Amino acid sequence: MAFRVVHYINQFYAGIGGEEKADHQPEIREGVVGPGAAFKGAFKADAEIVATVICGDSYFASNLEEATAKIIDLIKPFKPDAFVAGPAFNAGRYGTACGAICEAVSKQLGIPVVSGMYPENPGVDMFKKSHYIIETPDSAAGMRKAVPAMAALLMKLLKKEPLGKPEEEGYIERGIRKNKFYDKLAAERCVDMFVAKLKGLPFETEYKMPVFDRVLPQPAVKDMKNAVIAIVTSGGIVPKGNPDRIEASSASKYGEYDITGVDDLSSDGYRTAHGGYDATYADEDSDRVIPVDVLRDMEKEGVIKKLHNKFYSTVGNGTAVASSARFGAEIADKLVADGVTAVILTST
Amino acid sequence: MLKEIERKLPVVHMCTIVPISLTVGANRIVPTIAIPHPLGDPTRTREEEKALRRSLTEKALEALQTEITEQTVFEMK
Numbered sequence: 001m002a003f004r005v006v007h008y009i010n011q012f013y014a015g016i017g018g019e020e021k022a023d024h025q026p027e028i029r030e031g032v033v034g035p036g037a038a039f040k041g042a043f044k045a046d047a048e049i050v051a052t053v054i055c056g057d058s059y060f061a062s063n064l065e066e067a068t069a070k071i072i073d074l075i076k077p078f079k080p081d082a083f084v085a086g087p088a089f090n091a092g093r094y095g096t097a098c099g100a101i102c103e104a105v106s107k108q109l110g111i112p113v114v115s116g117m118y119p120e121n122p123g124v125d126m127f128k129k130s131h132y133i134i135e136t137p138d139s140a141a142g143m144r145k146a147v148p149a150m151a152a153l154l155m156k157l158l159k160k161e162p163l164g165k166p167e168e169e170g171y172i173e174r175g176i177r178k179n180k181f182y183d184k185l186a187a188e189r190c191v192d193m194f195v196a197k198l199k200g201l202p203f204e205t206e207y208k209m210p211v212f213d214r215v216l217p218q219p220a221v222k223d224m225k226n227a228v229i230a231i232v233t234s235g236g237i238v239p240k241g242n243p244d245r246i247e248a249s250s251a252s253k254y255g256e257y258d259i260t261g262v263d264d265l266s267s268d269g270y271r272t273a274h275g276g277y278d279a280t281y282a283d284e285d286s287d288r289v290i291p292v293d294v295l296r297d298m299e300k301e302g303v304i305k306k307l308h309n310k311f312y313s314t315v316g317n318g319t320a321v322a323s324s325a326r327f328g329a330e331i332a333d334k335l336v337a338d339g340v341t342a343v344i345l346t347s348t
Numbered sequence: 349m350l351k352e353i354e355r356k357l358p359v360v361h362m363c364t365i366v367p368i369s370l371t372v373g374a375n376r377i378v379p380t381i382a383i384p385h386p387l388g389d390p391t392r393t394r395e396e397e398k399a400l401r402r403s404l405t406e407k408a409l410e411a412l413q414t415e416i417t418e419q420t421v422f423e424m425k
Contacts, residue, residue, distance in 0.1 A: 346363065
């Protein structure tokens with residue numbers, strides 16, 4: 001008898017719509033929808049997608065707990081043996097949703113779960129410890145690579161077959177340690193590794209150290225009345241016409257925009273270049289993304305000394321971490337050189 | 349972007365998906381209204397919206413003026 005699998009996808013892959021439908025509430029449909037067809041092919045006769053849960057990315061991201069609870073209730077009647085979500089590639093909200101729902105299903109229903117994401121998807125760091133995430137390419141062009149790997153891993157879990165190392169199975173390392181017997185003593189293995197390292201030869205550690213990528217908080221601003229505050233955003237606010245042509249996704253640059261004499265961002269002057277959220281509200285009034293009007297008032301009232309006369313903007317939508325880090329470092333240097341005291345960074 | 353700025357200057361992150369902000373490593377976080385309009389609410393009048401934005405921005409300035417030793421979320425009351 002085939003195993004019963006429930007599949008989770010977002011509104012986009014269900015063919016319901018793009019950002020304008022990202023508030024779509026959770027629903028469940030019997031059988032296969034969208035990328036489920038590829039899973040059906042990969043499972044062959046071993047497993048069957050009995051139902052597909054669909055939820056809008058923004059709805060999930062804005063209502064994590066409520067959405068999770070609703071989806072669990074939708075899934076239960078289908079009595080699944082396993083659960084699969086995505087693949088979400090490098091879509092941040094979708095990846096977060098896939099990760100959160102996989103974690104909840106695994107904990108509450110106690111069945112095998114698998115999702116698939118690009119390593120830089122924020123959902124990876126948030127949920128890689130809770131379940132197996134197959135490493136995928138960064139866009140849906142990688143669907144044909146992602147689905148067979150996800151299906152194969154899920155089948156192994158269902159059949160309770162032993163799993164190999166992350167690189168063998170294609171999943172993202174979870175930081176789980178397994179005991180294992182070696183012929184050589186630890187001391188010998190350690191010396192072997194050390195010698196290999198000295199010789200510049202490859203060697204594989206048995207216990208990776210975690211990477212702590214944290215920056216310590218800066219001291220608080222002591223004297224706000226004399227502070228110069230700058231605005232930076234990943235929400236893509238740009239002068240109308242997008243003069244620097246910042247890309248709607250996977251941005252390769254940021255813009256620096258002079259707001260001397262601008263007290264309020266009007267729809268005549270400003271827009272968002274961001275392609276990852278419904279632009280209606282930001283285009284109507286860009287103050288909804290960067291609070292220029294309010295900071296101007298505060299400047300007049302003397303709450304702050306000055307709103308910095310330039311703001312910096314990029315599009316945070318599938319943007320590579322390396323690019324984003326470079327933007328941040330460059331912007332920080334410019335702000336320091338301009339005598340800025342502190343920064344308000346807004347994200348959509 | 350945020351962490352590179354924090355290496356040089358105090359920064360407050362105003363965003364809607366707080367778990368992502370925490371994962372990314374923001375230290376001072378102010379939760380906002382919604383993804384497409386973090387500092388606004390189109391269901392309200394323009395005046396109400398601006399008042400809402402003002403209170404969120406005041407919260408951001410409060411966060412910048414607060415000494416912290418670890419990641420801190422500054423919730424609106």
